Amino acid sequence: MQQPGRAAEIKAIGIGKSFGSFRALDKLTLDIGRGEFLTLLGPSGSGKTTFLMILAGFVQPTEGKLLSDGIDITDRPAEQRAAGMVFQGYALFPHMSVEQNVAFPLKVRKKSAADIKKRVGEMIERVGLVGHEKKLPSQLSGGQQQRVALARALVFEPGVLLLDEPFSALDKSLRGQMQAEMKRLHQETGTTFVFVTHDQSEALALSSRVAIFNHGKLLQVGAPDEVYDRPDNRFVAEFLGEINMLPLKGVQPDGNGSTGLCEDRAVSMHCKAEKVRGDAILAIRPEHMSIAREAAVGENGIAATATASTYLGAATKLDLTTRQGAKVTVSVPNEVAAAALSKGNSVWLTWPAEKGFLLPNGGQ
Amino acid sequence: MRGILSDRMGAALLMAPLLLFLVLAYAWPFLGVVKWSFTLPTPGLGQYGALLTDDLVQSVFIRTLRIAAIVTIVSVSAAYAITVVWVRGTPAQRLIAEFCILVPFWISVLTRAFGWVALLSNRGLINTWLQSIGFISEPLTLVRNEFGVIVGMSHFLIPFAVFPLASAMRSLDERVLLAARGLGSSRMRTFWTVFVPMTRSGIIGSAMITFVFSLGFFVTPAILGGGRSVMIAELIYLRIFQSPDWGLGAAISVVLVVFVGALMAILFRDVKPKELV
Numbered sequence A: 001m002q003q004p005g006r007a008a009e010i011k012a013i014g015i016g017k018s019f020g021s022f023r024a025l026d027k028l029t030l031d032i033g034r035g036e037f038l039t040l041l042g043p044s045g046s047g048k049t050t051f052l053m054i055l056a057g058f059v060q061p062t063e064g065k066l067l068s069d070g071i072d073i074t075d076r077p078a079e080q081r082a083a084g085m086v087f088q089g090y091a092l093f094p095h096m097s098v099e100q101n102v103a104f105p106l107k108v109r110k111k112s113a114a115d116i117k118k119r120v121g122e123m124i125e126r127v128g129l130v131g132h133e134k135k136l137p138s139q140l141s142g143g144q145q146q147r148v149a150l151a152r153a154l155v156f157e158p159g160v161l162l163l164d165e166p167f168s169a170l171d172k173s174l175r176g177q178m179q180a181e182m183k184r185l186h187q188e189t190g191t192t193f194v195f196v197t198h199d200q201s202e203a204l205a206l207s208s209r210v211a212i213f214n215h216g217k218l219l220q221v222g223a224p225d226e227v228y229d230r231p232d233n234r235f236v237a238e239f240l241g242e243i244n245m246l247p248l249k250g251v252q253p254d255g256n257g258s259t260g261l262c263e264d265r266a267v268s269m270h271c272k273a274e275k276v277r278g279d280a281i282l283a284i285r286p287e288h289m290s291i292a293r294e295a296a297v298g299e300n301g302i303a304a305t306a307t308a309s310t311y312l313g314a315a316t317k318l319d320l321t322t323r324q325g326a327k328v329t330v331s332v333p334n335e336v337a338a339a340a341l342s343k344g345n346s347v348w349l350t351w352p353a354e355k356g357f358l359l360p361n362g363g364q
Numbered sequence B: 001m002r003g004i005l006s007d008r009m010g011a012a013l014l015m016a017p018l019l020l021f022l023v024l025a026y027a028w029p030f031l032g033v034v035k036w037s038f039t040l041p042t043p044g045l046g047q048y049g050a051l052l053t054d055d056l057v058q059s060v061f062i063r064t065l066r067i068a069a070i071v072t073i074v075s076v077s078a079a080y081a082i083t084v085v086w087v088r089g090t091p092a093q094r095l096i097a098e099f100c101i102l103v104p105f106w107i108s109v110l111t112r113a114f115g116w117v118a119l120l121s122n123r124g125l126i127n128t129w130l131q132s133i134g135f136i137s138e139p140l141t142l143v144r145n146e147f148g149v150i151v152g153m154s155h156f157l158i159p160f161a162v163f164p165l166a167s168a169m170r171s172l173d174e175r176v177l178l179a180a181r182g183l184g185s186s187r188m189r190t191f192w193t194v195f196v197p198m199t200r201s202g203i204i205g206s207a208m209i210t211f212v213f214s215l216g217f218f219v220t221p222a223i224l225g226g227g228r229s230v231m232i233a234e235l236i237y238l239r240i241f242q243s244p245d246w247g248l249g250a251a252i253s254v255v256l257v258v259f260v261g262a263l264m265a266i267l268f269r270d271v272k273p274k275e276l277v
Helices: A048-056 A098-108 A113-126 A142-154 A172-189 A200-206 A224-229 A234-239 A334-343 B002-006 B008-039 B046-053 B055-088 B091-106 B109-120 B125-132 B146-170 B174-182 B187-198 B200-215 B219-224 B232-241 B246-270
Strands: A010-019 A022-032 A037-041 A063-068 A084-086 A160-164 A192-197 A209-214 A217-222 A244-254 A257-262 A265-269 A278-284 A290-292 A301-311 A316-322 A327-332 A346-350 A357-360
Touching (some): A010 A048, A022 A048, A022 A217, A037 A048, A048 A160, A048 A192, A084 A142, A098 A113, A113 A142, A200 A224, A209 A224, A217 A224, A234 A278, A265 A301, A290 A334, A316 A334, A316 A346, B008 B246, B055 B091, B055 B146, B055 B232, B109 B125, B109 B219, B146 B200, B200 B246, B219 B232
Parallel strands (some): A160 A192
Antiparallel strands (some): A010 A063, A209 A217, A278 A357, A290 A346, A316 A327
């Protein structure tokens, strides 16, 4: 986090943090690559913000080591790490104008007046705040304050930018706009971004990798499609979006994939049955299942009855109950849903073998 | 309870006894004082004219303003330091600070003034100690002069200066301070460039309260000033009870009240009353 203009590479090795008897973070080991956009995702109290505060240097870990570009920075105070940071609620200096806010980190670094003026001007232009230089934060809208916070955190070219739920105070349309803006800033600066959120769609949309936290533990790290399509456990599967879970019996490896019995019908999966044998859970995302009149021999499918539908505009969400009583939700074209409901009797649910994945039975 | 309090009539009724007391005990008698200032000893503006030419009155006014200004600076600075500890210290530090702030309220102003005399007089604790360690040969004149008055008044006013500051420091967003440090600012720099400016309203409120209080001090300057450092309240007392020159005493009182009123008006243009508690 030292050399300006150069993205930092950070290694967290066995980082743990306890507040009294409360374990906020447990044995976290994670590599954050140079210039990547990593999102820390999890519910509140999952440890994601604690980890961000440890990265910033505001919280001292109870154990473990933190390396930045190979240098141990575990004991280095926040003001010497100088990671750019955008806080929830922005934390702008209320008594300083937009310009003074953005100039602050450069003044601290004793840059020349001419240099400060030039870089502040460039940064203000880059975040689209030209014409607001002399205003106080209280005179700006939420979105504009957000831009000031980003400009202030990026103006000194930090090796890493840390963002703590920066969009939580913005309304939905502004959120989308700021997300696009942040992606652009990430590409332009090439800096390493570490972003904390509890919003899974935000995490999937923005990041190059997502790290999912729960109860102080890092559960899985991977590219958005990787964690979404191949979650390691039930928590990750459920947290990232709606998912159907069907009980599976007699799971065993089969070639490059695996097979099992779902409601007495043989089904096959492309994923390997590494961690699970015998009884397991078959998980399939609603958009990966379709409705059919019948399932062909060798095709994955189970019989079910449609019970209710929710019109969503572009598609319809259809609730079904299988013969053995499992509840399933699928997302299907509107006319398919209408036809399935009007029949009032049995339809078939089918899915491609590569879209079903195995989770261990029970627990997480 | 909430229903009663939220009712306008109810609120007015609850405040009525205090308002009535203020009107009967302060406003009404003060109107009498205003009347004296224009009528004694002869009707007219003669007493106000005398104020402009009387050297003694003017020197006392100037001394009062000077002492009030110095006491304000001393009290607000000391109060700022103790409030930082009180609001942001460890639990143990907070307890000690709270003790230091509250205890003076339980000791009468008279007791405290004599306490300072005992400490500061020529044969008092401080002079005796300094002489015994050989630091000075002759006792320092620490009391019965302006220095003694400033010490005694500041000591009295520091606890009052604390509350507006504490209010400002409590409402400050902690994350702004973290942000400053995260951006590379040292603790010292963060304190001076972020923390202090963000408590500006508290500093203004604290200074105003201290200054206005200082202008009306009577007991402390009378005892610690020893008649050599007369302030305006003591001068009014002398004019009413000893000269007796009621008209001039009344005119000085009116000028003081108008001056304080003007200061309060300026204060409340900048700071909301709720920021002061």
